[in-house]
Amino acid sequence: MKTVCVSVPRRTPRLKQGVNEKNPLQNGLVCETFGLEWCVHGTRIGRLSLPVRNWHLRLPSVAERIQNNSGFVDDPDEMQQPALNRKPSSRKPRPTLDQFAFERHQFTFERQLLQRGRRAIAGVDEAGRGPLAGPVVAAAVILPNDWIASGMPVELAELNDSKQLTYQQREEFYGRLIGSPSVRFAIASVNVETIDFLNILEAAYRAMKHALRELSPPPDHVLIDGWRVSSLRLPQTALVKGDARSFSIAAASVLAKVTRDRLMFEYDRRYPDYGFAEHKGYGTAGHLAAIAKHGVCPIHRRSFAPVRGQPNSSSSDSVQI
Secondary structure, eight states, rough: OEEEEEEOOOOOEEEOOOOOOOOGGOOOOEEETTTTEEEEEEOOOSSSEEEETTTEEOOOOOOOOOOHTTOSSSSSSGGTTTSSSSOOOOOOOOHHHHHHHHHHHHHHHHHHHTTTTOOOOOEEEEEOSOOOOOEEEEEEEOOHHHHHHOOOGGGGGGGGOGGOHHHHHHHHHEEEEEHOOEEEEEEEEHHHHHHHHHHHHHHHHHHHOOOOOOOOSSSSSSEESSOTTOOOSSSSETTTGGGGHHHHHHHHHHHHHHHHHHHHHHEEEETTTTOHHHTOOOOOOHHHHHHHHHHTTTOOOSSTTTTTTTBOOOOOOOOOO
């Protein structure tokens, strides 16, 4: 048995079968990659070994490639760079959570819009896209421009994405936001029947648009958590993880979340078999077990896979909140 080391990249090379059909043993497997081409005779090729009649080809380790300065490295973007002479990457580093927090506390996006002449900047967010039951709720919030210019009041300085806050913190921020006369807000919900008729994404967008429509006077720019809403006829900026980067979106996130949680508490009193007060309609093991035992009630989303096809609960009524 003989062993020969061949310098090849980490990524599996592109292969094509040879054309000698008369003698299969002489059919070659040709590997072409980055200008390097070699031909080996045999009938099988593997990722880690190449059995070729009485030859055994072993792929070198990373350490061997670096030691031999083979010219191939593990990063596909740098495969043509010599291993010992890599140039620094020109890619921009991804923002960290600390950078997101810095943006959020500095009102970065709102201040940029103020500098461009916007005077009513609304943040909008929704709650309840993932659960198997209950409505989807959206809130729109316009914070005062003097807060944007000088910073949030001390009692709201720790406002954040509602998912990062405790139940008690959400309740406190909710009370402070709706209790402030300088904060303009609106809350809207879309019921289960509309969710099943449209789909959850379109229903969430409809709730957002209803909330924005209720703001008076209307905003002249909207900051949206997530992706752009093409059906929204207002100037908008979509921010991925926007509820952790913008105070305006974070405020809307808290109002939507608290409002929906309170609705689910009401539903729990009406349909006590499902534990809505605990899981808020999400597909937990306990919730799925309750559906299997009791069937579905009127607030379950029948278009969602875990609920679809389940029998109705014999004790549920059809009244909606």
